[in-house]
Amino acid sequence: MTADKFVPAAPRPICDAPPPVPPRRHGLFLPAALLGIIVLGCLCCELFIPRDPTYMDLRFCNVPPCRDFPFGTDSMGRDIFSMIWYGGRVSLLIGFAAAAVSTLAAVVLGSLAGLAPPQPETLLLRANEIVMSVPNLLLVVLIQSVLGKPRAMGIALVLGLTGWMSMARVVRTEVRQLRQSEFVLASQCMGGGFFHVLRRHLAPNFLPSITYMAVMNVRAAIAAESTLSFMGLGLPPEVISWGSMLSLAESALTGHQWWIILIPGFFLLVTLLCLTALGNAAHGGVSRRHSNL
DSSP: OOOOOOOOOOOOOSSOOOOOOOOOOGGGHHHHHHHHHHHHHHHTGGGTOSSOTTOOOGGGTTOOSOSSOTTOBOTTOOBHHHHHHHHHHHHHHHHHHHHHHHHHHHHHHHHHHHHSOHHHHHHHHHHHHHHHHSOHHHHHHHHHHHHOSOOHHHHHHHHHHTSOHHHHHHHHHHHHHHTTSHHHHHHHHTTOOHHHHIIIIIHHHHHHHHHHHHHHHHHHHHHHHHHHHHTTSSSOTTSOOHHHHHTTHHHHHHTTOHHHHHHHHHHHHHHHHHHHHHHHHHHHHHHHHHHTO
């Protein structure tokens, strides 16, 4: 009787690493699509708006939504449908311009603080903390009063100059971790200046970490412009934006013209929610990248 030949089993790995889970991106389609439609509609509004958004037709003041005026008219007889798309360009311009100014200031000042010797770094940090201790809205009102009559680019500049502090601290932390890297030291030894090192070596490494904050700055600037206009400190009513449209809220509430508040507020809310969703997705991508290192 012959015994069966014993065949040893192949050794099994000690620990089976689970396959990497791909990031969930299907949830981003809706906010990205909505934001794209709003931005594209605002940029190309001349192709489909039925009336001049600045024209005041006093015969049709406070008309509720109907066939001729899908979104109604305001207290000055202006078509709200046309104003929504036309004014959205101003609000989006303020949001993206303010985010660009704040991001540029944060990158430059945060990198300076991260590369500076201890004493200048401490001075920059103390100045940053002093500015952060003052409420942003108070700073905006103070600088706006110095600049004079509110304008779209002026408000964007003011919001950008008062929104860089938190991002600068993140940039400084990232630069302090990178400044002793071999590629940074080699570039400095070969005579590379500050902006050369920043552009070629530092910025590509910390920009993914501040993408979330840059997107949130767009959202914050749009909301701040609307808040200032609602308080009567932003753009005047003749300059159409979502914020200036909401500045008519008090008279609309007393006159029961709900469409003057609800429709601009809805577009503003949807835009802010879409930006929040995209910012959270960017933050999640950065967190996954750091967890895999």
